[in-house]
Amino acid sequence: MIDVINIRKDFSVLNTKIYGNPLIYLDNAATAQKPECVIQTVAELYRTANANIHRGVHFLSEQCTEKYEQAREKVRQFINAEKKSEIIFTSGTTGSINTVATSFGEQFVFEGDEIIVSEMEHHSNIVPWQMLCKRKNATIKIIPFDDKGVLRIDLLDSLINERTKIIAVTHASNVLGTINPVRQIIAKAHSYNIPVLVDGAQAVPHGNVDVCDLDCDFYTFSGHKIYAPTGIGVLYGKEKLLEQMPPYQGGGDMISTVTFEKTTYAQLPLKFEAGTLNFIDAIALGAAIDYINKTGRQNIIEYEHKLLDYATQKMSAVEGLKIYGEADEKVALVSFLLKDIHHLDTGMILDKKGIAVRTGTLCAEPLLTHFGKTGMVRASFVFYNTFDEIDILCENLKKISLMFK
Amino acid sequence: MTLNEKQNQIIEEFSVFTDWIDKYEYLIELGKNLQTFDEKNKTEQYLIKGCQSRVWIDAEYVNGKIIYKADSDAIITKGIISLLIRVMSEQEPDEIINADLFFINKTGLQENLSPTRANGLSAMIKQMKLYALAFKVKKNEL
Structure with a gap:
C-alpha cells in the first residue's frame, strides 16, 4: 500500500x-522530485565527508570511496546485475548510450554495417547512433510501431541481416508509454548473435528491472528520473563485452599505468569512469534506491x-x-x-x-x-x-x- | 499614435485583468482576430522554428513605414504577436530599432521572453527589429 x-x-x-x-x-517523466533523504545525503556529504574517491590514503577519501562503491552495489542489486564491475556510473542515460555508441561502435561497427533502432526512440537513442553511422559509413534501420503505439516486432526478422551489429531499443516509450517486449527482442537478436542495448530511462522508475532475466547486453538509465540528483546515471554492460570495448574517455582513475610510450587501462568498471566522477550524486543515487526499496x-x-x-x-x-x-x-x-x-x-x-x-x-x-x-x-x-x-x-x-x- | 503611446494603451488594457486566465482569454481573442498569414507564405523563409510552436513573420516597407504580418500555429502565441504588431507596425525603421518594449514587463508577459524558448518573444522581437534594420539599410542605399 x-x-x-x-x-x-x-x-x-x-x-x-x-x-x-x-x-x-x-x-515526472522529464525529471522526478527528490525526497528529503536524498537532499540530506547530498548536503551531509558536502558538509561532513567530501573527499575525492579512489585517490587519497586519508580517512575522508577512503570513506567516500567506500560509500561510492556501496552505491554501486546498491545499483547492482536494484537491477540484479551479476557483477558489480558491470555497473558503470555515467552522467545519465544520454551519457550511457553515447559511451556504448562510441566505444562499442569503435570496436565492432564498420563500413556497410547496420544498426537497428525503433521508431519510438527518444532522440538520445537515435542521435548517438547516427553520429556513429556517419563516422563509420554505416546505416540505421527502423523497427516501426502501429497506430496504437505497439512495436512491430513481427518485422524484426526482416530487418536483421549479417551486417546488423547492434539493436538499440527503449524499454518504455517516453511519449506513448508503451512497455516494449524487450525480453522477446533480446532473445530474437541473440539467436542471430546480435547484442541489444535497452534504454531504460522510462522503465526503471515504474517497474522491476532484472538485467539477468532480460539477458540484455547493455541497459541504461538516469538517476534523476528515480528521485536521485541530476547528472548521475548508470550503464550496465555484460562484462565480456565491456572488456572488449576501448575506453570512452581518457583521464585519471581509468588507467593502470601511464608512460609517454604506453598506457594500460584500469580494470572494469573504472576503465569507463575517467576523471573525477560525480561521486556525491552516485552516493545519493544509492540513497534514492534505498528510498524506493523502503517504499516497496x-x-x-x-x-x-x-x-x-x-x-x-x-x-x-x-x-x-x-x-x-x-x-x-x-x-x-x-x-x-x-x-x-x-x-x-x-x-x-x-x-x-x-x-x-x-x-x-x-x-x-x-x-x-x-x-x-x-x-x-x-x-x-x-x-x-x-x-x-x-x-x-x-x-x-x-x-x-x-x-x- | 507613437510607439510608446501604443504601449501605454496596452498596459492600460491589461490593468483590468485580475488573473492570468483573463489575460489569456484576451490573448486568445487577439490571436483569433489577427489577420492570417497566406498559407502559401508559411515557408521556411519566414519561419522562426522552435520545439514548442511555429511562428512566421513578414514585413513590407510602405511610405517610410514598416507593416508587419505574422502568424503562429498556437493561438496564445498569436495573441502575443498581435500585440507586437500593434506596437511596432506602421512605425519608422529607426523607432522600431530603438524601441524599448516596456509593455512586456508591465503586462507580465516577460516570462515568455525565456531565452530557452527559441521561438519565444525575444526571437520574434529580434526578427522584427532585423526587418527594420534591413529596410533602413536599403533605404539609405537608394
Whole structure:
C-alpha cells in the first residue's frame, strides 16, 4: 500500500504554490522530485565527508570511496546485475548510450554495417547512433510501431541481416508509454548473435528491472528520473563485452599505468569512469534506491498502475481529447491533444493553474511524425501523485476546451 | 499614435485583468482576430522554428513605414504577436530599432521572453527589429 499523504511529506517541493495554486507536478517523466533523504545525503556529504574517491590514503577519501562503491552495489542489486564491475556510473542515460555508441561502435561497427533502432526512440537513442553511422559509413534501420503505439516486432526478422551489429531499443516509450517486449527482442537478436542495448530511462522508475532475466547486453538509465540528483546515471554492460570495448574517455582513475610510450587501462568498471566522477550524486543515487526499496517496488508498481488506469479513463472522458499510445502494457504517462488546440496553448494555461506538464516534441520527433504532429502534451505520474490531482487536471482540460471554442 | 503611446494603451488594457486566465482569454481573442498569414507564405523563409510552436513573420516597407504580418500555429502565441504588431507596425525603421518594449514587463508577459524558448518573444522581437534594420539599410542605399 502507498500512503500517499505521508509520502508527499518527503517531497517538500510538492508544497510549492504556483501563481497561487498548489503545484500539481505531472512532468515526472522529464525529471522526478527528490525526497528529503536524498537532499540530506547530498548536503551531509558536502558538509561532513567530501573527499575525492579512489585517490587519497586519508580517512575522508577512503570513506567516500567506500560509500561510492556501496552505491554501486546498491545499483547492482536494484537491477540484479551479476557483477558489480558491470555497473558503470555515467552522467545519465544520454551519457550511457553515447559511451556504448562510441566505444562499442569503435570496436565492432564498420563500413556497410547496420544498426537497428525503433521508431519510438527518444532522440538520445537515435542521435548517438547516427553520429556513429556517419563516422563509420554505416546505416540505421527502423523497427516501426502501429497506430496504437505497439512495436512491430513481427518485422524484426526482416530487418536483421549479417551486417546488423547492434539493436538499440527503449524499454518504455517516453511519449506513448508503451512497455516494449524487450525480453522477446533480446532473445530474437541473440539467436542471430546480435547484442541489444535497452534504454531504460522510462522503465526503471515504474517497474522491476532484472538485467539477468532480460539477458540484455547493455541497459541504461538516469538517476534523476528515480528521485536521485541530476547528472548521475548508470550503464550496465555484460562484462565480456565491456572488456572488449576501448575506453570512452581518457583521464585519471581509468588507467593502470601511464608512460609517454604506453598506457594500460584500469580494470572494469573504472576503465569507463575517467576523471573525477560525480561521486556525491552516485552516493545519493544509492540513497534514492534505498528510498524506493523502503517504499516497496511492488507497492509503487500497483499504485502507479491505478493512477494510469484512472487517468486514462478520466482523460478519455474529456470531450475531444485524444490519447496517443494505447498499448496494453504502459508506464504511467498519458500523451494527448485536446481537439485542435495547440499543445503550447494547453500547456501554458495548465501552468497558470499550477499544473506542470510537458509540451512540444517530447524529444521524439520521428515518433510524432508518425502521427503527423509537431507536438503533444504529456502528463506523467509517479507514486506521490494523487487521484485528486488527475481530477483537477481533467476539470481544467474541460475549461480550456471551452476557452478555445 | 507613437510607439510608446501604443504601449501605454496596452498596459492600460491589461490593468483590468485580475488573473492570468483573463489575460489569456484576451490573448486568445487577439490571436483569433489577427489577420492570417497566406498559407502559401508559411515557408521556411519566414519561419522562426522552435520545439514548442511555429511562428512566421513578414514585413513590407510602405511610405517610410514598416507593416508587419505574422502568424503562429498556437493561438496564445498569436495573441502575443498581435500585440507586437500593434506596437511596432506602421512605425519608422529607426523607432522600431530603438524601441524599448516596456509593455512586456508591465503586462507580465516577460516570462515568455525565456531565452530557452527559441521561438519565444525575444526571437520574434529580434526578427522584427532585423526587418527594420534591413529596410533602413536599403533605404539609405537608394
